[in-house]
Amino acid sequence: MSIIVFTENRGGKLKKSSFEAISYAMNIAENTSKPVVAVSVGELGDDELSALAKYGAAKIVSVNDPAWKSNDSQAYTKLMAEIAEKENADTFIFSHSNEGKAIAPRLAVKLKAGLITNITGVPANFSPLTIKRKTYNGSAFQLMKIKADKAVLTINPNSCDVVEKPVDVNIEKFSPSVAGDGATKVENVDVVTGKILLTEAPIVVSGGRGLKSGDNWGMIEQLGEVLGAGLACSRPVSDEGWRSHEEHVGQTGKIIAPDLYIAVGISGAIQHIGGVSGAKVLVAIDKDKEAPIFKYADYGIIGDAFEVVPRLIESLQKFKA
């Protein structure tokens, strides 16, 4: 039996979450003596694919075919089932990302596998597979056990370590028998490239209604720039159109787990915290000392953002220099 990891890429590069998924698989592999097979769909060069071997993927199955650009979850499920049979796999690892969430549940039904989603830590037990997952928007965790003889797992980005375990590179070019273009027809793509992907960013700077207007975001962008951070905002900020919906984090927006989250002028409503409670370190800057955000923060500054943020940028520039 083997473990299959579904990897994801963007702009010709593997996503960091794919390496996390490989490391997650390696942890199970070492405890169950199963080989790890990485699956890549997309136009990636061998150099880029080889990176997967650095983290322990003994084999890389690459589907590099323009017909497989549709992202049709039904077709991808059939593809994964075909590779599963070929590789004799019983464990399947995805990222808990848009793509992973679209395919993993379908695959679980198709293979009659137990599904555990929203995973935040390594297994508590390997036989039967028992894993902790996040629930109630980060207000609780839940242990779940696989009863079926196959398992499909989705791992939260930024919540499991990436560990180097180099093995020889073994890339297999694979032409699936199933068709890649399913019933969904992509008519238009509108992507902002080059920007740091919020769900993968190790540092995120976020602004709330306390900043009063979208015109005041210059200092937030500048703070983001010195830190090489992704940018986020609270819901009212995107609802007001001050910032793009892409940046909205929280229960109804993106769920993120960066190493460092800096909240500026965000009061810390439970629905906001639901999206950022996975952050390892939370810094809050708010002028109201009673703001609930300070209950969740590791470091806090009580003060006017319009004075504190420019000062913090200066301190960081000094530190970086």
Place this chain on the structure above:
Amino acid sequence: MKILVCLGNVPDTTTKIRFDGEMKNLATEGVQWVINPWDELALTRALEIKEGSGGKIEKVSVVNVGKADAEPTIRKALAIGADDAYRIDADPSDAYFIAAQIAEVVKNNNFEIIFAGKESSDFNGSAVGSMLAEFLDIPSVSAVSAFDFPDGKVVLKRDIDGGKETIGIDTPFVTIVQKGISINPRIPAMRGIMMARTKPINVSQPVAVDTLVEYETFELPEAKAECKMVDPENTDALVDLLHNEAKVI
């Protein structure tokens, strides 16, 4: 054409999360139960589409897998404007079970467009909609933030990394929706509440399904250490803490 909207019955999003003594079940005393926020937005959009379809969409139904105590939530959906409801009389134990039950309702009643939310706001599973589509062997589109129906043709927008994709799709399919699908949920009006009383809720018994996963216990996150306050005049101190203590920069 008929639309079916999946309806989760969940604790209000501000509920204080506590568990019973053995950490096996949510302590439900005093909990307010509501329509899962994404399902409420999905229902709102489904009704708008029906109203603007010039009769192409005949009906919007809702479906819930739950015991009789979920009926107030179902009635609220009827009051918002759903035409009728289906309830499968069983505990919504896990996503696989729920999806299998809803699949029966779809098959027996020929729904062609099915809406599900991106996750339930309590369990955060993100699985029912996609599982349902696989049970039915039909396409599913996830992370959908816009649903348009010009000239009886479906056009969806879905979120991809750092942007959006516009997608055309033929029925039948499952759409798994999130933020943006509609902005504010519809609020039931008095007339809607009166009418909801007489709208049918079709109750049926569950089909047997294998158990593929099992829940053990819940855990609460570790208590957070006290927030360390830094003097607003001394941002150098914060940089120092982030570098030397937290080691994140």
